[in-house]
Amino acid sequence: MVDILCIGEPLYELNEQPDGSFLPGCGGDVSNVCIAAARQQAYVGLIANIGADTFGEKLQETWRHEGVSTKYVTSKLGEDTGIYFVQHDATGHKFLYRRKDSAASRLTRDDIPQSAIAEASLVYASGISLAVSGDLRDATRHAIEVAVANGRTVVFDPNLRIALWSLDEARAVTHEIMKHCDIAMPGLDDARALTGHTSPEEIVRFYHSLGARIVALTLGADGVAVSRGDGVKTIPGETVKTVDATGAGDCFNGVFMAAWLRSEDAVEAAAIANRAAAHSTTAYGAVTAPHMTLSS
Ligand SMILES: Nc1ncnc2c1ncn2[C@@H]1O[C@H](COP(=O)(O)OP(=O)(O)O)[C@@H](O)[C@H]1O
Ligand SMILES: O=C(O)C(=O)C[C@H](O)[C@H](O)COP(=O)(O)O
Secondary structure (H helix, E strand, O other), X not given: OOOEEEEOOOEEEEEEOXXXXXXXXXXXXXXXXXXXXXXXXXXEEEEEEEEOOHHHHHHHHHHHHHOEEOOOEEEEOOOOOOEEEEEEEOOEEEXXXXXXXXXXXXXXXXXXXXXXXXXXXXXXXXXXXXXXXXXXXXXXXXHHHHXXXXXXXXXXXXXXXXXXXXXXXXXXXXXXXXXXXXXXXXXXXXHHHHHOOXXXXXXXXXXXXXXXXXXXXXXXXXXXXXXXXXXXXXXXOOOXXXXXXXXXXXXXXXXXXXXXXXXXXXXXHHHHHHXXXXXXXXXXXXXXXXXXXXXX
C-alpha cells in the first residue's frame, strides 16, 4: 500500500548548461512530485508507462534509488520514453519536448490499478497528465473517478503547458476535473491564464468555488498563498541563490503532500514545502538539488 499515488508522464531530461552542454537527468512533473515526497519518507508510487529503452532504464534506476515504488510502472518493447530539453535565458527557463506518441501517452484506463488507488491516502494528477494524449487523459480521469468513488483525497495541479494543448481546452478540462478534487495546487502564472483572475485572493476563491477544500497557490520567489476556505495565509519566499527553478512547483507539491499526511495542517505543510522548493532551485535539473527533509 502506498500513501501517495501519482499518474502521468515521466520524462528524461536534458538541461542546458552555461557552457552549452546538456546535463542529463530525470523530470516529468509527476515523477518530480514522487521523488520530492519520497525524500520526505512518504511511501509513494507512480502509475505510468515508459519506454523499454535506455531513458526508461535511467528513470527506473532513479526511482529505485529514491525509494519510489515502480510496481505500477509498465513498459513495452518498441515504445519510447519521452524526452525534454530545458533551456535558460534572462526570463527564466523554457521546455522543448520530444514526447509525441511516447510510451506514457499510450497508458489507458485498463492500466489503472484500481485496488491500489482505493487504498492510497492521496491520488495526484496534473494538467500535463490530461494534456499529453486522449488515452492518458482518459486513464487519468478514470484514476480520479476510482479515487473519488473510494473516498480518497484527490490532489491536482493544473500545470498549464500551452505546447501540449490550447488554452481554451486546458481551461475547460482542468476546471471540470477540479470539481472532483480536494486539494488544488496551481502556480500563479498558470492560474492567471486559466482563470482570468489576477490577484491570489481571487484565484484562491475561484478554485474553492470549483470544490477544492484546500488551495495552495505557489507564487514563485514570493512564496505561497494557502487557504482552507477561512482566509488566505501568505508565506513569503525564502531567499536562495536560484539557478534553475525547473521542478520547484513539483517539489512544493510532493513535500506539501508528505507533510500534510503527517499533520493534516495545510499551513504548516505549505511552510515546509516552501522552504524545500526554494532549495530545489539552487541546482540545475528538476530533481538534482538536495531537498531539505522534514526533520532538517
Ligand atoms: N526564485 C525562487 N526563490 C525562492 N523560492 C522559489 C523560487 N522559485 C520557486 N520557489 C519555490 O517554489 C515554489 C513553486 O514555484 P512556482 O514558480 O510558483 O511553481 P511552478 O514551477 O509550478 O510555476 C514556490 O512557491 C516557492 O516555494
Ligand atoms: O513540462 C512537462 O511536461 C514536464 O513534466 C517537465 C518538467 O519536469 C515539469 O514540468 C517541471 O514542472 P514545474 O515544477 O512546474 O517546474
